[in-house]
Amino acid sequence: MISLGIIGTNWITEQFIKATDETKTFALTNVYSRTEAKAESLIEDLKKKDIDISTDLTAFFKKDFDTVYIASPNGLHFAQAKQALENGKNVIVEKPSTSTIKEFSLLDDLAHKNGLYLFEAARHIHEPIFKKIEEIVDKNREKLSGASFSYMKYSSRYDAYLAGKNPNIFTTKFSGGALYDLGVYTVYDAVVLFGQPEKVDYDAEFLASGVDGSGALTLKYPDFDVNIIIGKTKNSYMSSEIYFGRDTLLLDNGGDISHLDWADDNKNITDVPALKAENPMDSEASEFARIMTEKDQATYDKLLKYARTVNRILEQARTSAGIVFDADEEK
Structure with a gap:
């Protein structure tokens, strides 16, 4: 399974982690939250053990995990996704991934330059x-x-x-x-x-x-x-x-x-x-993991085109x- 870090401790994050467990696609290893108490509460609700907690975003991105799922408020998506890509992490970011098409283009270019994946989580x-x-x-x-x-x-x-x-x-x-x-x-x-x-x-x-x-x-x-x-x-x-x-x-x-x-x-x-x-x-967790594992560039390019068009x-x-x-x- 693909090692996963998450940003955000709300209901949608919990639902995504449950989907990764059900589909056996990603394994949660790291959680970032502004407060340790919220992170601990989420981990307890998910019945997880041995999960690393960070309250500092820079320290979080230095940890050893492969992909980050970002479910913070919309206005924080760009900066957090950019920092993730700069630190070699693949990104799954909740829709809308950015506030402007300029931000989206910058993330797309950065992901391409670093050989990483950038997914917009339009699950439906x-x-x-x-x-x-x-x-x-x-x-x-x-x-x-x-x-x-x-x-x-x-x-x-x-x-x-x-x-x-x-x-x-x-x-x-x-x-x-x-x-x-x-x-x-x-x-x-x-x-x-x-x-x-x-x-x-x-x-x-x-x-x-x-x-x-x-x-x-x-x-x-x-x-x-x-x-x-x-x-x-x-x-x-x-x-x-x-x-x-x-x-x-x-x-x-x-x-x-x-x-x-x-x-x-x-x-x-x-x-x-x-x-x-x-x-x-469940379906988006399975599809994102499949694309990454099989290196399915054609499907990835199609999803990226959808995301770019939607954000425009x-x-x-x-x-x-x-x-x-x-x-x-x-x-």
Whole structure:
């Protein structure tokens, strides 16, 4: 197994480590946290032993492990990934990997120069159910006539924001907001299934902190549009749809996809059988490890191209809406 260090001690880190255990792909050896207590708590929850804890990032990257998984706030991704690559570590970084396309290009160049891997952890595109969607789109591509994706979920941190606190996910300092959180999933949907759009436009509903609480994103392709609604300040239970003229593929969600249906012109709705793992991060853990072990350059290049395109679209979208991050000042 591939030795693994992690940055971040939240729920998503725990889920990723459980996925690596289930798939027997990565072996956790090192944990970085700002506080030793949080690191110890995570290790205890995971029932791990003999894990090295660091509270100093420089010391952490000097330790003997192969790959780092970064699940810190968005605004910290670039600096931490850069430091990892400079220290000879492969990087798996939670989406979005960077705040700007310039940052992404710098990381890509550094990984290439040092012969290392840089993965953006957009876990849902690796799941079997998403592969089924790709199969259906490819089979019916001549009839493809557009899509609508919806991913709106009331954030567990929004009440704290309303109470006057300053959660990272709702600040420009940490590159927060709906687009750079839930929106990433839906942009990945469009890029993987349909490619790069010709035009991007985002109409955002701003919060006083300067980030978008929700919004409507339009991706224009030569023959159709993809319309996306995203939000972290309200809940939506709308299904997402991919259109093939008279027929429609229904997705129960634009990001956390767990069920598919096919609807024909007579309103007959048929279940589309598709696999969904209990841990949605199992597939990406397996795929990243396989690519590294087998040195599958073709698949790695494809994933890197997806990530670059998604990060470019995100920047174009927030620029069109007038969203400015602190990271933009470093351009």
